[in-house]
Amino acid sequence: MIEEEQKITDRRGETVEENRKKGILYIVVPCYNEEEALLPSAKSLLDKLDALRESGIVSDKSRIVFVDDGSRDKTWELITQLYHEHWEITGLRFAHNRGHQNAILAGMMYAKDYCDYTITIDADLQQDINALPLFIEEYENGSEVVFGVRNSRNTDGFFKRFSATVFYKVMRFMGANIYENSADYRLMSAKALDALSEYGEVNLFLRGIIPDIGLKSSVVHFDVFPRMQGESKYSLSKMMTLAADGVTSFSIKPIRMVFGMGILALLVGFGMVIHIVYEHYFGYTIDGWSSILMSIWVLGGAVLLSLGIIGEYVGRNYLETKRRPRYYFWDVLSHDNTQSEGGENL
Known part of the structure; x- marks a missing residue:
């Protein structure tokens, strides 16, 4: 006699497979100008x-959460208009600009109390929204995190393609568990969001933090289209800041490299001492300004570079130890509860 297959049930008595069907989806959209x-x-x-x-x-209770990252234009007025016209719309407004990563995190942390899973996507919709069912399918198949990975970078210029390639290779070399050409277009279940809420870093690099959570994950590939309206708000300085957050948040290899450079410089110095002594007794001792200048520039540059790297880590530790809130909500427009205005920090 063949025994009936035993099914795993949750606390409501529903099978896990059935419980993941038609879940409550919250789409989180960070916005800045x-x-x-x-x-x-x-x-x-x-x-x-x-x-x-x-x-x-998805469930009829699904929502779209727009997070205004301290915009200076009419972004919040438009979100307010959408909120009054559509019950599906929720609006969160920062008191001032806190950055793209904090805007994504704020939307997810708000949504985790109401949803079964979130999907984050940029406001310009360059990321293909037709991939949404693919993310949901992976979630229904048991994935707690579904990473979005670009099919190509054909829509980027040469500099951005080159810098992105170098960045991902450096991050992998530094030991970060990061998907190459991944984006902030991803799905996270409520379980994954609860785990993410335990991470207290002020300097956020979600593309590195989320893979480190360690829950079951999968990948969805998507296309990226040219931006149709407005201009990209992700300037070179913001990309450099994100890269610095990524490197310093997940690796101490740069400090170890500085230590290695110091040992190498010390060995070279000893070698130069032996060379100078040899030349003094057996060779020519002609004073030369070139060797002195080379030593000053090379060693001086190495010292300044080393101090800069160490200073970056010290500065970030200083920011972490202050334990300041990542962001503060100036306004909250939500149909999920009766509170529509007020402040909240995290």
Whole structure:
């Protein structure tokens, strides 16, 4: 006699497979000065969410959460308009600009109390929203985190392609568990969000933190389209800051490399001492300014570089020890509860 297959059930008595079907999805959209792109993007996301609900893929309680990262244009006014016109819309507003990573985190931390899973996507919708069902399918198959990975970088310029390639290779060399060409287009389950909430870093690099959580994960590949409205708000300085956060948050290899450079410089110095003594007794002792200048420039540059790297780590430790809030909500517009305004920090 063949025994019936035993199914794993949750605390509500539902099988795990059934419980992951038609879950509550919260789409988190960070925004910074996106007045030109916001309304077209909101329409596309609302249409997509309607299609997912009608097809029975997501729950009717699913929402879209726009996080205004201290915009200086009319972004918040447009989010307020959308909130009053559509019950699916939630708006979160920072008191001032706190950065793209904090905006993503704020939206996810808000959503974790209401949703079964979140999907984060940029406000310009360069990332293909038609990949949303693929993310959800991976979640229904048991993945707690689904990473979005770009199919190609054809829409980027040469400098951005080159710098991104170098960045990912450096991060892998430093020991970070990061997917090459990954983006902040990802799905995270409520379980993964609870785990992420335990991470207290002020200097956030979510692309490195989330893989370190260690829950079951999978990958979805997607296309990236040219930006249709407005200009990219991710400047070179912001990309450099993100790269610095990534390197210093996940590796002490630069400090160890400085230590290795110091040993190498010491060995070279000993070698130069032996060379000078030899030349003094057996060779020519002609004073030369070139060798002195070379020594000054090389060793001086190495010292300054070493101090800069160490200083970067010391500075970031200083920021972490202050334990200041990552962000502060100036306004909250939500149909999830009765509170529509007020402040909240994290």
